Amino acid sequence: xxxxxxxxxxxxxxxxxxxxxxxxxxxxxxxxxxxxxxxxxxxxxxxxxxxxxxxxxxxxxxxxxxxxxxxxxxxxxxxxxxxxxxxxxxxxxxxxxxxxxxxxxxxxxxxxxxxxxxxxxxxxxxxxxxxxxxxxxxxxxxxxxxxxxxxxxxxxxxxxxxxxxxxxxxxxxxxxxxxxxxxxxxxxxxxxxxxxxxxxxxxxxxxxxxxxxxxxxxxxxxxxxxxxxxxxxxxxxxxxxxxxxxxxxxxxxxxxxxxxxxxxxxxxxxxxxxxxxxxxxxxxxxxxxxxxxxxxxxxxxxxxxxxxxxxxxxxxxxxxxxxxxxxxxxxxxxxxxxxxxxxxxxxxxxxxxxxxxxxxxxxxxxxxxxxxxxxxxxxxxxxxxxxxxxxxxxxxxxxxxxxxxxxxxxxxxxxxxxxxxxxxxxxxxxxxxxxxxxxxxxxxxxxx
Amino acid sequence: xxxxxxxxxxxxxxxxxxxxxxxxxxxxxxxxxxxxxxxxxxxxxxxxxxxxxxxxxxxxxxxxxxx
Numbered sequence: 314x315x316x317x318x319x320x321x322x323x324x325x326x327x328x329x330x331x332x333x334x335x336x337x338x339x340x341x342x343x344x345x346x347x348x349x350x351x352x353x354x355x356x357x358x359x360x361x362x363x364x365x366x367x368x369x370x371x372x373x374x375x376x377x378x379x380x381x382x383x384x385x386x387x388x389x390x391x392x393x394x395x396x397x398x399x400x401x402x403x404x405x406x407x408x409x410x411x412x413x414x415x416x417x418x419x420x421x422x423x424x425x426x427x428x429x430x431x432x433x434x435x436x437x438x439x440x441x442x443x444x445x446x447x448x449x450x451x452x453x454x455x456x457x458x459x460x461x462x463x464x465x466x467x468x469x470x471x472x473x474x475x476x477x478x479x480x481x482x483x484x485x486x487x488x489x490x491x492x493x494x495x496x497x498x499x500x501x502x503x504x505x506x507x508x509x510x511x512x513x514x515x516x517x518x519x520x521x522x523x524x525x526x527x528x529x530x531x532x533x534x535x536x537x538x539x540x541x542x543x544x545x546x547x548x549x550x551x552x553x554x555x556x557x558x559x560x561x562x563x564x565x566x567x568x569x570x571x572x573x574x575x576x577x578x579x580x581x582x583x584x585x586x587x588x589x590x591x592x593x594x595x596x597x598x599x600x601x602x603x604x605x606x607x608x609x610x611x612x613x614x615x616x617x618x619x620x621x622x623x624x625x626x627x628x629x630x631x632x633x634x635x636x637x638x639x640x641x642x643x644x645x646x647x648x649x650x651x652x653x654x655x656x657x658x659x660x661x662x663x664x665x666x667x668x669x670x671x672x673x674x675x676x677x678x679x680x681x682x683x684x685x686x687x688x689x690x691x692x693x694x695x696x697x698x699x700x701x702x703x704x705x706x707x708x709x710x711x712x713x714x715x716x717x718x719x720x721x722x723x724x725x726x727x728x729x730x731x732x733x734x735x736x737x738x739x740x741x742x743x744x745x746x747x748x749x750x751x752x753x754x755x756x757x758x759x760x761x
Numbered sequence: 762x763x764x765x766x767x768x769x770x771x772x773x774x775x776x777x778x779x780x781x782x783x784x785x786x787x788x789x790x791x792x793x794x795x796x797x798x799x800x801x802x803x804x805x806x807x808x809x810x811x812x813x814x815x816x817x818x819x820x821x822x823x824x825x826x827x828x
Binding site: 429700701702708709 | 769770772773774775776778779792793794795818820821822
């Protein structure tokens with residue numbers, strides 16, 4: 314855009330209260346939901362804030378969000394906004410790959426999540442859930458954050474890396490993954506390469522994980538067996554020139570898939586169970602629906618879970634009020650005009666899922682949990698998985714997994730809180746929304 | 762009945778192909794994700810139920826059906 318054209322345009326309003334040192338980062342880290350709401354209230358559709366030195370424009374409302382999601386990568390770049398993930402995924406993987414290789418890697422990732430594979434995953438997840446609750450007995454208490462963390466680690470590794478890996482999985486894998494996760498936090502957005510113990514641990518974990526994956530890949534190449542899991546799809550995928558992913562790239566793609574799918578699904582599962590325990594009246598509706606679907610002793614399968622409307626609406630409402638991701642970002646690669654405002658090259662644009670989901674225009678009485686809500690007709694108002702070309706490719710997997718978990722749980726057990734409801738508020742630190750730790754529920758085998 | 766697709770949203774999950782292969786195919790692209798192709802833009806009435814299922818179960822809400 315020419316300087317003259319730029320001079321004609323207004324600049325997005327700047328959010329008040331930036332600190333000298335970290336801009337708005339300290340306030341963001343403390344309670345990002347409150348900060349984003351304040352930014353939106355001050356600036357309206359566009360509000361600029363200082364995200365640890367990066368000028369970031371929050372785009373709010375479905376019109377602005379639609380522009381965010383539909384603008385092509387050459388203009389709003391996802392890769393440039395997520396360079397913080399490069400040391401986690403490894404060199405040459407996704408956000409560090411050339412645009413062409415990145416597109417192929419993402420395509421291979423989606424291939425592993427297509428309709429054909431999903432049928433295998435449905436039965437794998439059902440089996441994992443059965444194993445999970447096999448020793449629960451008639452009643453007891455369960456800390457659900459830990460329980461869902463473990464369950465979703467099992468389902469994720471089983472679907473991604475296969476049955477053998479899942480069952481021989483050592484404590485080491487858990488601990489390496491934990492180190493990788495700890496390597497992504499608010500300060501990583503300032504500089505993910507600074508000298509910090511958490512970043513050193515992250516790099517060691519990445520290296521060791523590649524050794525483990527390389528061994529697994531070598532064993533598989535030698536065996537010539539078929540596995541029907543994601544790793545098999547990743548290993549057979551090809552670039553345009555016919556070459557396959559390297560071990561470094563395979564490791565990176567596995568890490569990227571785990572990162573996208575694990576903590577999000579784990580949090581959503583815990584959030585769903587907590588809302589079930591909080592709302593026995595809605596839980597009764599879900600149980601009646603599931604009892605009807607599974608009345609002839611049908612097994613949990615891709616087919617039986619095709620349509621479970623009440624459970625789906627319930628999960629949608631959980632994802633509305635407790636979206637697992639904070640904000641989505643893109644780096645601005647070319648000057649863009651929006652409604653008479655300049656969105657300038659070099660800045661970052663952001664969309665807040667949480668803020669979008671509490672817009673009273675589309676969600677009346679927005680803070681009330683109401684699974685009977687209708688999803689708004691307006692696209693890009695309800696965006697638990699983002700939207701457009703970079704929409705979460707695992708969205709169908711995530712919903713399938715939640716449906717499998719609750720199909721199994723709710724047919725067998727009732728759940729209730731063990732303390733007053735105020736003890737079960739969401740925690741919003743560390744850039745995620747999830748129930749406060751510990752989150753203990755009581756379960757009882759159903760007798761009705 | 763008229764079938765429309767929004768290719769900005771399609772990632773080639775192929776649910777439509779599973780639900781109604783008479784009307785939908787998913788085709789590999791030169792670059793990036795495979796994408797849906799509508800084989801019959803105005804499908805016959807007897808396919809309505811299958812077309813509506815494809816639209817409803819599409820994880821990315823790519824498909825709209827107009828009367």
